[in-house]
Amino acid sequence: MREEQFIRAIKRRKRKDQWYFVFLLFMGFLSLFPLFSVLYYVVSKGWFDLFSAGFLKPTVGTLEMVLIAMVFAIPLGTGLGLYLYESRGTRMVTVVRYTADLLSGIPSILIGMAVYAVVVISTGTFSLFAGSVALATFSIPYLGREIEDQLIASTSAIKEGALALGATNTRALLQMVMPVMTRPLIVAILFSMSRAMGETAPLLFTTLGNHFWPIGLMSPASTLSLQIYFDALSPNSFVQSQAWTGALILIAFIILLFLVAKWITREESK
Amino acid sequence: MGKSLVVESLSAFYGKQQILYHVSMTMPEHQVTTIIGPSGAGKSTFVRCLNRLHETTPNARMEGSVWLDHQNLYELDPIIVRRKVGMVFQAPNPFPTRTVFENVAAGLRLNGIRNKSIISEQVEKSLQLSSLWDEVKNSLHQPVWNLTRGQQQRLCIARALAIEPSVLILDEPASTLDPLSSLKIEELVEELKSHYTIVLVTHNLQQAARVADLTALFLDGELVEQGSPAELFTRPKDKRTEDYLTGRFG
Numbered sequence: 051m052r053e054e055q056f057i058r059a060i061k062r063r064k065r066k067d068q069w070y071f072v073f074l075l076f077m078g079f080l081s082l083f084p085l086f087s088v089l090y091y092v093v094s095k096g097w098f099d100l101f102s103a104g105f106l107k108p109t110v111g112t113l114e115m116v117l118i119a120m121v122f123a124i125p126l127g128t129g130l131g132l133y134l135y136e137s138r139g140t141r142m143v144t145v146v147r148y149t150a151d152l153l154s155g156i157p158s159i160l161i162g163m164a165v166y167a168v169v170v171i172s173t174g175t176f177s178l179f180a181g182s183v184a185l186a187t188f189s190i191p192y193l194g195r196e197i198e199d200q201l202i203a204s205t206s207a208i209k210e211g212a213l214a215l216g217a218t219n220t221r222a223l224l225q226m227v228m229p230v231m232t233r234p235l236i237v238a239i240l241f242s243m244s245r246a247m248g249e250t251a252p253l254l255f256t257t258l259g260n261h262f263w264p265i266g267l268m269s270p271a272s273t274l275s276l277q278i279y280f281d282a283l284s285p286n287s288f289v290q291s292q293a294w295t296g297a298l299i300l301i302a303f304i305i306l307l308f309l310v311a312k313w314i315t316r317e318e319s320k
Numbered sequence: 321m322g323k324s325l326v327v328e329s330l331s332a333f334y335g336k337q338q339i340l341y342h343v344s345m346t347m348p349e350h351q352v353t354t355i356i357g358p359s360g361a362g363k364s365t366f367v368r369c370l371n372r373l374h375e376t377t378p379n380a381r382m383e384g385s386v387w388l389d390h391q392n393l394y395e396l397d398p399i400i401v402r403r404k405v406g407m408v409f410q411a412p413n414p415f416p417t418r419t420v421f422e423n424v425a426a427g428l429r430l431n432g433i434r435n436k437s438i439i440s441e442q443v444e445k446s447l448q449l450s451s452l453w454d455e456v457k458n459s460l461h462q463p464v465w466n467l468t469r470g471q472q473q474r475l476c477i478a479r480a481l482a483i484e485p486s487v488l489i490l491d492e493p494a495s496t497l498d499p500l501s502s503l504k505i506e507e508l509v510e511e512l513k514s515h516y517t518i519v520l521v522t523h524n525l526q527q528a529a530r531v532a533d534l535t536a537l538f539l540d541g542e543l544v545e546q547g548s549p550a551e552l553f554t555r556p557k558d559k560r561t562e563d564y565l566t567g568r569f570g
Binding site for chain 2: 211214215216218221222226
């Protein structure tokens with residue numbers, strides 16, 4: 051090939067490369083557009099009412115409900131993850147893993163109906179507690195699978211190292227493997243909290259919503275997601291605008307959880 | 321102190337797949353036995369049967385017997401077996417959340433030793449044995465990720481030595497290391513054989529020839545030939561050994 055031909059070919063390829071870069075940039079913006087438009091809308095329509103006392107009840111309700119859900123979900127999810135990891139290869143584990151995947155993928159409104167049938171009817175009341183049970187129900191399989199994946203990915207060599215020193219299985223797991231799992235575990239918990247915070251459908255059947263402060267855990271309560279849902283349905287435009295403020299608070303919490311998770315994983319990769 | 325290890329008709333399986341076929345061999349005390357062979361020949365599975373780590377894999381099982389000093393290891397508690405038969409793995413696997421000191425002490429603590437002076441004495445002795453002491457004596461309480469990979473591997477050797485096993489298994493300990501670190505491990509093996517019975521799995525035929533007192537060749541789950549490296553490398557009895565050594569397969 052002659053020198054000039056060669057140079058022309060390189061120029062052509064460079065131009066192609068530039069066009070491709072512009073295309074990728076465009077696709078990048080396109081995928082960010084929905085996120086930023088949602089953020090813009092929520093902030094512009096919701097910010098002015100942000101500090102009114104009316105949002106204290108649903109905010110406290112959401113936090114209480116998610117924290118109580120986590121009290122159930124963290125030990126049970128961790129136990130599930132350890133079981134799946136420890137007994138892998140058996141037929142029972144295959145069944146349990148499949149069921150867990152199904153449960154975490156099931157439409158959450160169905161979980162709401164199931165918890166209605168089990169908790170609401172048996173306790174005789176809609177309640178914050180019933181909502182927590184619903185949120186825990188789909189957080190447990192999510193956490194369990196996440197923990198199993200992390201255990202397989204990052205700790206098999208460490209566990210074998212401990213076993214080769216004459217550790218019992220339990221001690222290898224608790225003393226050597228679990229300390230390594232702390233960060234991935236926290237990240238998985240943060241993600242499942244952020245998912246639980248936004249859930250509305252299962253709470254309609256279980257927590258109902260409440261305009262007043264709930265009397266303890268066994269009474270109906272308000273959460274941000276329920277408040278957004280009911281306020282947005284209102285014909286009154288002032289009440290409608292409150293839905294935007296609720297959405298702003300909810301998004302702020304979720305972004306906060308993501309940032310913390312991001313920060314933890316960044317420390318890890320150093 | 322080192323004791324000889326005798327394997328009788330050992331077969332190993334993963335599920336229905338058979339990995340090892342009736343392997344019988346003796347690994348004499350205070351000698352280095354090297355195990356060579358192509359990938360997938362069953363070398364790792366073989367050594368993992370010696371400390372009963374094989375059975376911790378789901379669906380894995382074995383047949384046959386392994387004798388250490390007239391004791392059948394398969395009649396003992398696996399925990400006790402692993403205290404007698406120490407192991408170092410292919411890739412360095414120090415406990416990442418522990419310090420250098422705590423890594424070496426881990427085996428002692430796991431085995432219920434609490435006395436601080438015994439532990440620190442044993443940690444120093446093990447680090448001396450693995451010739452890492454001079455490099456880490458001023459950073460004993462630093463995190464392990466400050467060490468190079470070669471140092472991490474010698475730390476894993478120290479960790480295995482700390483509980484004073486009779487046998488030390490090294491499963492391709494230098495295969496992920498640079499040549500200099502690899503050479504250090506090799507020198508270490510030479511020194512350690514006065515204290516331990518050593519079983520070394522390696523891909524590196526030169527390494528096998530340099531350090532071995534006895535070499536065994538595995539192919540497709542069978543022990544093809546064993547003998548002194550001088551014999552095996554220069555006058556192989558089996559046609560397959562010759563083919564392997566001259567690079568005709570594997």
